[in-house]
Amino acid sequence: MRLLCTSIHPDIDSLEGKSIFKREATRAIALRGNSILLLYTERYHDYSLPGGGLDRGEDLLAGMIRELKEETGAKGISNISEFGIYEEYRPWYKSDFDIQHMISYCFTCSVDEELGETSLEHYELNNGMKPVWINIDEAIKHNEDTIKNSKKKGVSIEREIFLLRLIREEILEGE
Template identity: 60%
Template sequence: MRLLKTTTHADITDLSASQFTRKASRAVVLKGEDILLLYTKRYHDYSLPGGGIDAHETNICGLVRELKEETGAHNINHIKAFGKYEEYRPWYKDDFDIVHMVSYCYTCTIDDELLNPELESHEIANGMHPTWINIHEAIAHNEHTIAHSNKKGMSIERETFLLKLIVKELVN
């Protein structure tokens, strides 16, 4: 899979510190200029649906499971690799210093009707919900959050980069 970008958090000065890799799959689901995203009230941002790949799963199985759980999507088809995004972030627990986050992004199609999502308790507590939104509006919203919010999460830069690349390469 092609590498889209590698980023290192500004607080990391030594990549030889103890680290582990966390892998995630993320879905790109488009209908014209509308894209299926997750809005998270806590961070006031839009992100691609997806999340961690379990130890027993392939990237594709993780993608399908996460997309179903977070959005209620079903009949997920035409899955194609879009690219991977790598991040080196500070880790917040004592066992490691750095997490190497690798997000595998895939385009796919789904049925128009979304079923009820099966969000985890922390996702519900953060005010996460799936929504269809114009991709240009989502980018503008995230850029505003980056510029003006003190509650933004660490992933917003990744998500905004990916949204802009999706526009450049996939939105006609």
């Protein structure tokens, strides 16, 4: 799978001599025209691609499908294709490691427009996470406004803006 971007958080001056926690995740890209299936998170006031961490030994596609179903209630998942990898290094918040190396494997797919029941985790519910179909340009503008104007922004918003812009450029404008 192609590498889309490697991002290093500005608080990290060097990776040398640091203990690094590797986390692998998947992200799902489901489009209907110019609408994209995203998760709106009230706590961070942002939109993000559905997805999350892989379970130990879990296959990439199985993990993507599981996360997509859990977070959005998506049904009729089909036409899955590789899109690319976004890797990032960011400070780790626990004392056991210095840095988190997050590797996000992104896939495009088709899903039914109507969503079913979600199976959100406790923290996701507490953060006010909900699936929405939204125009991709509205989502990009919203996230850009959040970066400029909100102190609540999450650590993944830069990744989300990068991916949404690339999706618009390569998939939607390429049609």
